[in-house]
Amino acid sequence: MTYIYSLFQYIPFIAEGVLWTASLVLGGLGIGFIIGLPLAIAQSFGGKKLGKVLNAYVWFFRGTPLLVLLSLFYWAIFPSFGFKLDPLKTSILVLGMRSGAYQSQIFKDSIKSVDYGQILAAKAIGMTQRKLILYIVLPQALRISIPAWSNEYAVILKDSAICFALGVMEILTRVRYVSTATGLALIPYLFAGILFFVLTFSGTGIMDFIHKRTRIPGMVEGLR
Amino acid sequence: MEFWSEYLSSLLMGFLTTSELVAISAPLGIILGIALGASRVYGGIILGSFARGFSALFRGFPLIVTLFLVFFGLPEIGIYLPPVTSAILSFSLCSGAYISEYVRGAIMSIDQGQSLAAKAIGMTKLQEVLYIILPQAIRRAIYGISNEIVYMIQYSSLAFAIGVQEMYSVARTYNSLYFKSLEIFSLLAVIYLVLTALTTLFFKGLIRKLEIPSKAE
Amino acid sequence: MIVLRAEDVWKRYDDTIVLRGVSLNLKKGETKVIMGPSGAGKTTFLKCLNLLVKPDKGRIWIDGEEITSPKADITRLRQKIGFVFQELNLFHHLTAIGNVMIGLTKVKGMSKSDALKKAKETLKRVHIEEELWRKYPAQLSGGQKQRVAIARALAMDPIVMLYDEPTSALDPGLSSEVLLVIKELSERGITSLIVTHELGFAYEVADEIVVMNRGRIIGGGSPEELRNAKNDEVRNLLNKWNGLKDGVLV
Numbered sequence: 001m002t003y004i005y006s007l008f009q010y011i012p013f014i015a016e017g018v019l020w021t022a023s024l025v026l027g028g029l030g031i032g033f034i035i036g037l038p039l040a041i042a043q044s045f046g047g048k049k050l051g052k053v054l055n056a057y058v059w060f061f062r063g064t065p066l067l068v069l070l071s072l073f074y075w076a077i078f079p080s081f082g083f084k085l086d087p088l089k090t091s092i093l094v095l096g097m098r099s100g101a102y103q104s105q106i107f108k109d110s111i112k113s114v115d116y117g118q119i120l121a122a123k124a125i126g127m128t129q130r131k132l133i134l135y136i137v138l139p140q141a142l143r144i145s146i147p148a149w150s151n152e153y154a155v156i157l158k159d160s161a162i163c164f165a166l167g168v169m170e171i172l173t174r175v176r177y178v179s180t181a182t183g184l185a186l187i188p189y190l191f192a193g194i195l196f197f198v199l200t201f202s203g204t205g206i207m208d209f210i211h212k213r214t215r216i217p218g219m220v221e222g223l224r
Numbered sequence: 225m226e227f228w229s230e231y232l233s234s235l236l237m238g239f240l241t242t243s244e245l246v247a248i249s250a251p252l253g254i255i256l257g258i259a260l261g262a263s264r265v266y267g268g269i270i271l272g273s274f275a276r277g278f279s280a281l282f283r284g285f286p287l288i289v290t291l292f293l294v295f296f297g298l299p300e301i302g303i304y305l306p307p308v309t310s311a312i313l314s315f316s317l318c319s320g321a322y323i324s325e326y327v328r329g330a331i332m333s334i335d336q337g338q339s340l341a342a343k344a345i346g347m348t349k350l351q352e353v354l355y356i357i358l359p360q361a362i363r364r365a366i367y368g369i370s371n372e373i374v375y376m377i378q379y380s381s382l383a384f385a386i387g388v389q390e391m392y393s394v395a396r397t398y399n400s401l402y403f404k405s406l407e408i409f410s411l412l413a414v415i416y417l418v419l420t421a422l423t424t425l426f427f428k429g430l431i432r433k434l435e436i437p438s439k440a441e
Numbered sequence: 442m443i444v445l446r447a448e449d450v451w452k453r454y455d456d457t458i459v460l461r462g463v464s465l466n467l468k469k470g471e472t473k474v475i476m477g478p479s480g481a482g483k484t485t486f487l488k489c490l491n492l493l494v495k496p497d498k499g500r501i502w503i504d505g506e507e508i509t510s511p512k513a514d515i516t517r518l519r520q521k522i523g524f525v526f527q528e529l530n531l532f533h534h535l536t537a538i539g540n541v542m543i544g545l546t547k548v549k550g551m552s553k554s555d556a557l558k559k560a561k562e563t564l565k566r567v568h569i570e571e572e573l574w575r576k577y578p579a580q581l582s583g584g585q586k587q588r589v590a591i592a593r594a595l596a597m598d599p600i601v602m603l604y605d606e607p608t609s610a611l612d613p614g615l616s617s618e619v620l621l622v623i624k625e626l627s628e629r630g631i632t633s634l635i636v637t638h639e640l641g642f643a644y645e646v647a648d649e650i651v652v653m654n655r656g657r658i659i660g661g662g663s664p665e666e667l668r669n670a671k672n673d674e675v676r677n678l679l680n681k682w683n684g685l686k687d688g689v690l691v
Contacts, residue, residue, distance in 0.1 A: 063420035064413045065378035067392050072413060075405035117530035120493055121590075125544035125597055126520035135547050140534045158286035162382065172289065185296035189289055197284030218579015219533045 007187060010178045014191070017171040021199070024091055024160040024170055029153060031096025036103025041133060043104065044111045054104075061101035066162050069094050074166055087166035095163075099156055106148040110141035143214050150207030154200045161196065171195060231398050231408065238394035239415070245308070245380045245390060249315035250373050256316055257323025257369070258362065264328045266353060275324070282321035288382050290314045295386040311383040318379075319372050326368030330361035363434050370427030374420055381416075391415065442469045443502075444632055445522075445601050450489050450499035452482075459485045460496070461656040467601060467634055472627040474643040475636045477653035478678070483636040484527070486653070487605050490634075491522040504600055520548060523594030523602040527610055529586045531578040537589045538564065538574040541596050549597065563596040564589070567622045584615035588622055601632040609638060620646075640682045652678060 039058070043051050061069070074090045085093070114137050122132035161172040175192040179185050263275035282290065295310040305313065334357055342352035384393035395412045399405055445467040452460040459482045467473055475483050488494040490501060492508055492515055500509045508518045531540050538560050545556035564574060567588040578586055587607055594602060604623060608616035620639065624646050627633045637643060643650055644664040651661040652675050660675035661667070670676045 060413075060417065063378075063417040065381045065392065065416055067381045067384070068395075068409060068413050068416060071392075071396065071399065071405075072409040075399060076409055077406070080406060114533075115530075117526060117528045118532055121524075121526060121530035121532070121593075123493060123516075124491060124519060124522070124524035124526075125593065126516045126548045127544070128516050131547055135543060136532055136534075140532075143534065154283075161286040161288050164288070165385070172286070172292075176292075179292075179296065184300070186293070186298070186300040189293040189297050193281075193285040193289045193293060196286050196289060197281070200284045201280075216534050216579075217577045219577070 006182060007178070007184065010174075010182075010188075014171060014174050014178065014195075017169060017174040018195070018199075020088070020168060020170040021157070021160050023088070024095060024163060024168065025153070025157050027092035028095030028099050028156050028160070031093065032099025032103045032152070032156070035097065035100025037107055039100060039104035040107030040111060043108050045129065045133065058101040058104055061098045062105075066094070066098065066159055067165055069098060070163065070166055087163070087168045091160075091163040091166055091168050095156060095159065098159075099152060102152055102155070103149070106145050106152065107141060109148075110144040111137055113144055114140045140219065143211075143216065143219065146207060146211040146214070150204045150211070153203050153207065157200055157203065158196060161192075227398075227402055227404065231394075231411075234394045234398070235391060235411070235415070238389060238391035241308070241388060242377075242380055242390040245311055245315065245383060245388070246373075246377055249312045249319065249380075250376060252312070252316035253319030253372070253376065254323060254369060256320030257372075258327050258358070260320055260324035261327025261331065261361075261365075262353060262358065264324060265331045266349070279321040279324045282317050283325075285318075287314060287318045287379055288385065290318055291382055291386060307383070307386045307388045310386055311380070311388050315376055315380065319376050322372050322375075323365070323369050326365040326372075327361060329368075330364035331357060333364060334360050363436065366427070366431055366434065370424065370431070373427070374423050377419055377423060378416060443467065444469050444504055445490065445634070446502040447486075447490060448500045450486065450496045450501065452485055452489060452494060452496050459656055460489070462499070463653070463656070463658055465634075465651065465658070467632060469600075469632055470630045471648050472633040472635070472646055474647040474650045475634065475653055476638070476640070476643060476650060476678075476682075480655075481653040482656040483653055484605050487524075487603050487634070487636055490603060491519050491524055493524070516548075520544075520597050521600045523591075523597060523599035525587070525591050525594055525602065525604045525607050527606040529578075529583065529590060529610055531586055531590055531593075533578055536575050536577055537569060537581065537585075540578070540589055541593045544593060544597050559596055560592070563592045566595065566626075567592045568618070582615060583611040584618045587611060587615075587619045591619075591622060591626075595626070595631075601634065602626065604633065604635040604637070606636050606638065640679075654678065 039054055043054050046054075064072075070091060073094050074085075074087065078085050078090060118136055118140075119132060122136045127136070160170055163170055164173040164176065167173060171192055175188045179188045182188070260275045260279050263271050264279070266272075267275055285293075291311065291314040294305065294314050295307065298305065298310075338356055338360070339352060342356045347356070380390060381392035383390050384396060387393075391412060395408050399408050402408070443466050445465075447463060447465045450460050450463045451458070463482070463486050465473075465486075475486070477483050485494055489496045489499075490503075490508075492501075496509065500507055502508070503518050503521050506518060507513060508515060532543065535543060538557070541560035541563055542553075542556045545551040545559055546553060549556075551559070561574070569585060569588055569592065573581065573585060578589075581589065587610075591602075591604075591607075607623065608619050611619065616639070620642050623633065623635065624642075627646050633646075635643075635646070647664060649661060649663055650667055652659055652667075654674065660670060660672045662670070667675070667679060670679060
């Protein structure tokens with residue numbers, strides 16, 4: 001029992017890990033958005049050749065395990081381009097590039113679900129391609145994307161734990177330290193699991209709320 | 225040259241371990257997923273809530289945390305599992321939880337008339353679910369299931385963390401011994417990409433084979 | 442003065458030739474109606490006029506400028522052509538008034554307040570009353586949607602309005618409110634080209650009716666002239682329409 005009591009002193013240490021996890025998740029989602037949205041637009045409205053090149057990007061990042069991507073970029077690719085990035089920066093970039101591939105699929109599907117008649121109508125009132133993407137397609141596609149995007153948050157949150165493999169000081173890495181220091185495993189890892197569980201479902205809850213607030217009567221509901 | 229022959233043969237061993245992990249976990253996960261999915265719809269209050277809670281739990285926990293809980297945590301309550309068994313148990317639980325989502329959704333999408341027709345010819349609830357609903361629902365869920373199996377192949381690399389000598393763990397060992405990170409991890413990435421592509425292809429074929437013929441071709 | 446001119450327009454999809462050299466002139470203030478059986482190429486022809494469908498051959502002038510010229514500024518010329526779709530293509534994410542305003546602010550570059558004023562005026566012209574202005578498309582009836590769509594096109598101050606079967610996607614009871622609006626606009630001198638199946642409406646509103654069949658114009662004239670049509674093919678088609686209930690050719 002005294003062992004278990006001693007665990008309490010580590011709570012602030014683990015809580016600090018939430019900040020690291022949050023930077024991994026928010027950084028990854030942000031970079032993923034910056035990559036994913038233009039990618040989806042180019043895949044939907046660009047030519048076939050461009051589409052093939054972009055598909056290769058998506059295929060690579062979706063088909064390679066996150067652990068392998070982290071290792072590849074941390075030990076091989078970034079150093080060979082001459083910059084030695086620390087584990088946190090590497091992890092955020094890799095999570096972001098990978099999430100970009102997934103997010104591009106989300107946005108592509110949403111863009112596809114905006115019916116073609118509206119695009120014709122936008123052309124008929126004299127909109128250029130750029131304007132009709134900006135004012136007609138994206139406002140609808142982004143709303144439609146919210147549920148799938150919220151799922152992407154849950155995925156990237158859980159994936160962020162994998163960055164322990166590079167020693168990023170996120171939640172799991174710290175729990176492992178605690179486990180080693182105290183010789184206890186069940187309660188620390190259960191605590192980590194519950195923490196991720198709460199973060200997952202509170203995050204998706206917030207996204208549900210946003211989805212309801214931005215809902216437009218009769219507009220296509222979100223993708224699965 | 226020596227590096228390559230050594231690395232390749234070790235990687236082959238790792239590949240066999242990875243295959244073992246997936247070949248056992250995948251069917252277990254699918255069976256668990258179907259059972260959980262069906263329980264969530266037909267299980268009543270007790271079994272239904274248990275299945276819902278179970279599936280939410282393992283979807284909310286990162287797989288790597290489940291893995292550590294099983295391997296490092298369970299011994300504290302007297303359950304000792306070897307690394308490979310721990311990995312298989314964790315992968316099955318996690319993919320079962322996710323697959324149950326697809327199965328549940330698919331069951332709900334089957335129209336009420338099927339269930340009424342089954343009752344009308346005198347089937348019990350169990351017969352109706354087993355012979356009428358599930359054969360249709362699984363066909364609808366199979367695309368989602370195939371995605372989960374592809375994820376499982378990728379996430380099986382996490383087993384390195386509890387000392388399973390699968391492909392990633394082999395690569396990581398060689399990475400610490402030789403200054404050949406680019407070669408080591410690029411080759412590994414290619415292998416996973418090929419495995420992903422082959423699995424996707426396999427399931428595409430399976431989906432086509434299981435497809436119920438219709439006019440809308 | 443001719444505001445819209447099409448000369449020898451051809452279009453083929455894969456193996457089917459949809460348009461086989463269609464020519465047409467539209468004078469300022471004039472209302473023309475195109476009639477013909479399904480598959481005659483009416484809709485394709487209309488969509489060729491603002492290049493929503495690219496013709497394979499033929500030239501089209503709008504207000505004296507050739508829209509089919511490779512140097513043409515298509516988006517600018519399209520603003521001169523109001524187009525009303527069969528499928529009620531309102532923008533789902535915008536309210537009724539938002540649908541009318543978006544072209545004014547984003548295409549014409551009008552200020553929000555000017556656009557709002559203009560949108561309100563235009564919606565009133567198509568009898569969409571204030572309580573409907575803030576509704577989303579899904580909250581409007583088919584007839585209301587189509588009138589908003591007319592307002593959206595009209596607000597751009599086009600020199601010609603094109604209507605592509607504006608009532609065929611509507612429940613029968615809802616067509617009259619839309620046809621009434623089109624008639625009012627046409628009577629107030631808005632140059633109009635209307636594809637429709639409603640023969641009674643065509644006789645009422647048209648200065649001239651053009652009959653199309655199998656990708657060609659096979660005849661035409663004022664409603665008076667058509668009643669005494671000499672051309673066998675035209676007469677047969679007209680007899681068929683007259684024999685149908687309510688003059689609607691399905």
